[in-house]
Amino acid sequence: MSDDIDAIDATDDHVYLSLAEGHDDGAARWAFGTGFEDPLHGVDTAVPDGVDTAELAAMCLALGDDALVCAQRLAQWCTRAPELEEEVALANIGLDLLGQARLLYARCGQVDGTGRGEDAYAYTRDPDDFRNTRLAELPDTDFAFCVVRLLVLSSWRLALFGRLASAADPVLAAVAAKGVAELTYHRQYAADWALRLGDGTEESHRRMRAALAAVAPYLGEVLDARPQFAAHADAVRQETLAVLDQVLLAAGLDLPAAAAVPGSGRRGEHTEHLAPLLAELQSVARAHPEAAW
């Protein structure tokens, strides 16, 4: 009898075991999570007739670059976030985006004629080859800037992904459909913080205003979205601005008018901040080409 009780106690100490009860994933299970799904399971990778592969590759590249560069900026909050819980939240969002980047780069390599793998896009291209919007590469000056940037980019990307989910290319459509749930959470996270900080203390309000002023000159480039996303640009612009207006109004903030910074990351014209970011991101891969774990 007492042996039985000890055995039950020992099991109860590992709470995640009871959460995982009833799962039969076997070897597919690692750590404690279960039931993982392959977002491209059952998706036909053949390019349908009538799809312009150059256009498709350009879209995948720009979306992949946005995600990779954002993920790197978010990862830089590790050990620096204001709270441990926020650090994990930001890292989670970065990892969501990194997952999107991997799928988009892989698709790009399939359709741009080079046959490159995802690592070739992330680790062996120079800054001029990147097509991310410049807002993604700007360094975080404080947590308020991180929140405002995330709010803008997640709102725009969510509006776009909602439309790309019905794209003619089945892979891009699947990646977009999977991304919608992720981006909905990213946008909600950013909006929650925008409300707290905008409607918080005098200092938090001041920092949010400063962050909006720093982001505003780059907003036009995000919304313009040319040349890669010209087909959806107008509708996505309207939806993005409507979301920003709603959140900022509730937060007691507004979007300042600002002259656009000349150039466009979408054409490979970047700020001086992208090169150091990529140097750090690519340093190990470039020092040890083709190395494997």
Next chain:
Amino acid sequence: MSSDGTGTAERDWPLYEVFVRGKRGLNHVHVGSLHAADDRMALTHARDLYTRRNEGVSIWVVRSTHIAASTRDEKDPFFQPSADKVYRHPTFYDIPDDVPHI
């Protein structure tokens, strides 16, 4: 942050206890604790900290101060009396195969 009314928690967020229900689990299981400024933030933090590896489909959070707990001093009077009452287990019945969760 000042909603607890103590006025002493200006800088430190209060502690919450987190309960997660697994996909096919029947009940919420205590998985740990975290700091958050309010209930809404506690839920998002719990989502980020405790379900990031696909562990759950439902989360409860509750302020730790709202949990009433038995103390170590009460251990013997609370729990010792049940240690030798084997007859309280309904082991003398045949349970039909189609009755679940017993």
